[in-house]
Amino acid sequence: MTEPRPTIxxxxxxxxxxRGTASxxxxxxxxxxxxxxxxxxxxxxxxxxxxxxxARNLVTRxxxxxxxxxxxxxxxxxxEPYFAGIVRGISSAMAQTQLQLWxxxxxxxxxxxxxxxxxxxxxxxxxxMLSQHADDPLPAQVRAGGLPLVLCGRPxxxxxxxxxxxxxxxDADNATGGRQAAQYLVxxxxxxxxxxxxxxDMSAGVARLxxxxxxxxxxxxxxxDFSEESGAKAMxxxxxxxxxxxxxxxxxxxxxxxxxxxxxxxxxxxxxxxAVIGFDGSPGGRHSDPPLTSVFQPTEEMGREMxxxxxxxxxxxxxxxxxxxxxxRLELRGSA
Amino acid sequence: MTEPRPTIxxxxxxxxxxRGTASxxxxxxxxxxxxxxxxxxxxxxxxxxxxxxxARNLVTRxxxxxxxxxxxxxxxxxxEPYFAGIVRGISSAMAQTQLQLWxxxxxxxxxxxxxxxxxxxxxxxxxxMLSQHADDPLPAQVRAGGLPLVLCGRPxxxxxxxxxxxxxxxDADNATGGRQAAQYLVxxxxxxxxxxxxxxDMSAGVARLxxxxxxxxxxxxxxxDFSEESGAKAMxxxxxxxxxxxxxxxxxxxxxxxxxxxxxxxxxxxxxxxAVIGFDGSPGGRHSDPPLTSVFQPTEEMGREMxxxxxxxxxxxxxxxxxxxxxxRLELRGSA
DNA sequence: GATGCTCTTGGGAGCGCTCCCAGATGGAGC
DNA sequence: GCTCCATCTGGGAGCGCTCCCAAGAGCATC
Numbered sequence: 001m002t003e004p005r006p007t008i009x010x011x012x013x014x015x016x017x018x019r020g021t022a023s024x025x026x027x028x029x030x031x032x033x034x035x036x037x038x039x040x041x042x043x044x045x046x047x048x049x050x051x052x053x054x055a056r057n058l059v060t061r062x063x064x065x066x067x068x069x070x071x072x073x074x075x076x077x078x079x080e081p082y083f084a085g086i087v088r089g090i091s092s093a094m095a096q097t098q099l100q101l102w103x104x105x106x107x108x109x110x111x112x113x114x115x116x117x118x119x120x121x122x123x124x125x126x127x128x129m130l131s132q133h134a135d136d137p138l139p140a141q142v143r144a145g146g147l148p149l150v151l152c153g154r155p156x157x158x159x160x161x162x163x164x165x166x167x168x169x170x171d172a173d174n175a176t177g178g179r180q181a182a183q184y185l186v187x188x189x190x191x192x193x194x195x196x197x198x199x200x201d202m203s204a205g206v207a208r209l210x211x212x213x214x215x216x217x218x219x220x221x222x223x224x225d226f227s228e229e230s231g232a233k234a235m236x237x238x239x240x241x242x243x244x245x246x247x248x249x250x251x252x253x254x255x256x257x258x259x260x261x262x263x264x265x266x267x268x269x270x271x272x273x274x275a276v277i278g279f280d281g282s283p284g285g286r287h288s289d290p291p292l293t294s295v296f297q298p299t300e301e302m303g304r305e306m307x308x309x310x311x312x313x314x315x316x317x318x319x320x321x322x323x324x325x326x327x328x329r330l331e332l333r334g335s336a
Numbered sequence: 337m338t339e340p341r342p343t344i345x346x347x348x349x350x351x352x353x354x355r356g357t358a359s360x361x362x363x364x365x366x367x368x369x370x371x372x373x374x375x376x377x378x379x380x381x382x383x384x385x386x387x388x389x390x391a392r393n394l395v396t397r398x399x400x401x402x403x404x405x406x407x408x409x410x411x412x413x414x415x416e417p418y419f420a421g422i423v424r425g426i427s428s429a430m431a432q433t434q435l436q437l438w439x440x441x442x443x444x445x446x447x448x449x450x451x452x453x454x455x456x457x458x459x460x461x462x463x464x465m466l467s468q469h470a471d472d473p474l475p476a477q478v479r480a481g482g483l484p485l486v487l488c489g490r491p492x493x494x495x496x497x498x499x500x501x502x503x504x505x506x507d508a509d510n511a512t513g514g515r516q517a518a519q520y521l522v523x524x525x526x527x528x529x530x531x532x533x534x535x536x537d538m539s540a541g542v543a544r545l546x547x548x549x550x551x552x553x554x555x556x557x558x559x560x561d562f563s564e565e566s567g568a569k570a571m572x573x574x575x576x577x578x579x580x581x582x583x584x585x586x587x588x589x590x591x592x593x594x595x596x597x598x599x600x601x602x603x604x605x606x607x608x609x610x611a612v613i614g615f616d617g618s619p620g621g622r623h624s625d626p627p628l629t630s631v632f633q634p635t636e637e638m639g640r641e642m643x644x645x646x647x648x649x650x651x652x653x654x655x656x657x658x659x660x661x662x663x664x665r666l667e668l669r670g671s672a
Numbered sequence: 673g674a675t676g677c678t679c680t681t682g683g684g685a686g687c688g689c690t691c692c693c694a695g696a697t698g699g700a701g702c
Numbered sequence: 703g704c705t706c707c708a709t710c711t712g713g714g715a716g717c718g719c720t721c722c723c724a725a726g727a728g729c730a731t732c
Contacts, residue, residue, distance in 0.1 A: 005456075019713065020713065032710075054389075054390045059688085120386050122388050257623045354683060355719085683722105685722090687720090694713100699709105702705080
């Protein structure tokens, strides 16, 4: 129906030059006379020429595509502002480049298998991965394929708990974040400070608890999976163990919301009876009752840094740094 | 460094068949003898063969890629759960197919220009677009290029306000949603019901207000841009115009949050003095003070439906339906 | 044994591009 | 006049794949 798209040969013919010269103009080579360049550019404009990506990829052996793999089961995906912020950061950094972003959400084991097979040099030039579970085989697999890779979140360990090695990554300073929260609670005169820790197969879960423990000696800790429901459950257990607790640090905002719900149901006032601090600094926390004090992590910046690390790998230069830790800060709102 | 990846020629040689036969096996043609098929599959497995996408695309003139274009300036992007839900729906539907998803966020005019040039048949097979501003030229541009396109949100009009035509789209039943909110408020005995409407260059903004007006005669309407700040500002204006109002319907959750903030600051109790209803049913509303009653729209379902419409276009079949309207429902939580 | 059919097969052609080499051009230097 | 060099140019080769054609193999029928 539509007439065939012009090829570079068409452009060359119209400009009255050879295919080689036309190609040089398209790719910005300096070895072209001004007259030839002008003629080619004019022809490109008149014909509305767009280079065929497939043909180019075939010969250059690059795809100019980067995959963003979010390897995370189920609902957490995107319901937490954490993911959204990182995607935004990556996307805005990527907009500066010629690279295109592939989005791949891996939720089930079958999808992971499929993703593993597709994440090859045949398809993408590099991979950005959000996967923080220690038992996820995907990072090692990508790495084994020789593909440039940047993780979000310090890799805890590979399959069989062997360390993954020197994979570049970007992470928030989770330990310091945990410390900030704990220290603030102590400074406020809280005496019995509990912690709802995250899953211990994720470095974020481990590090936030570690920071907390550097400040708080007492071992009033229950574990959740970062979800609101798990936070509520942990809070019930904590109240059972220590009805007199006067502060809780939850390793994620949703868990903090769950905890607040349980605390209110148990008749505790927040923050008068029990102070609550979350982790994420999510916008939703601004409207909670009371507004949630939380450790903010700069997700957008993390996304941009991930992109930067990947671009460095792609350009082949020996990167000065392969690990980037961004700072967290306590955002006071009202629950503590 | 790494040895060259096997090509289909390598596979054919190892299997002791011709290139054609190997290709037929890879592409699942039935015209292959069981023996040949087995030999080829064995060779593929042993060599770890992965077809070169670029080479295949070059000859088939398809890319097996679909772009998800989010054409929306600034912060709204992804901070609203609306986007996240749709992306999740699209992604999960796409996982069932061979298609890959490109994510393209278009925030500035320059990015839009760039996107317009890249959204050609050379690069993607189809486009899913989240763009609800009437003056966005991108949909028409994509359509003019002959690319299959599905919008999220009923297109209001093209550039120069001419109708965009029969572009397939998926949308929530915004008018009914507005009606549901207004009717509920009336049923609850509210007498002076105000509305914080969305921008009138977006069909969602228009339709939600339309539904509201089908129930509420009084014209107590202020306009915002769906953001929290604009909601707060509109609420100030409404209180100024009608201090005695006893209910507000805001056309987005963030605007409702902004309104609640202003109402509380003005000493109004929610919902006793003033009932508030938002639009989105965002999870964040569950934790607000009080929890926000809101018109829920099934974003994930919308994403899945968009994918379905696009797949239908790609398969070339004459679609029975090109417009899908999904139902909204009022989610009662506490603010009304 | 010749004929005609179906099923299966191998490999040539060509997709649109970049890479690279050889050649053309023109000016500087002797 | 000649040589030498730098600059620019055209087009052959080939990337890995699918499409398609012609031909081979196997079998039933006359």
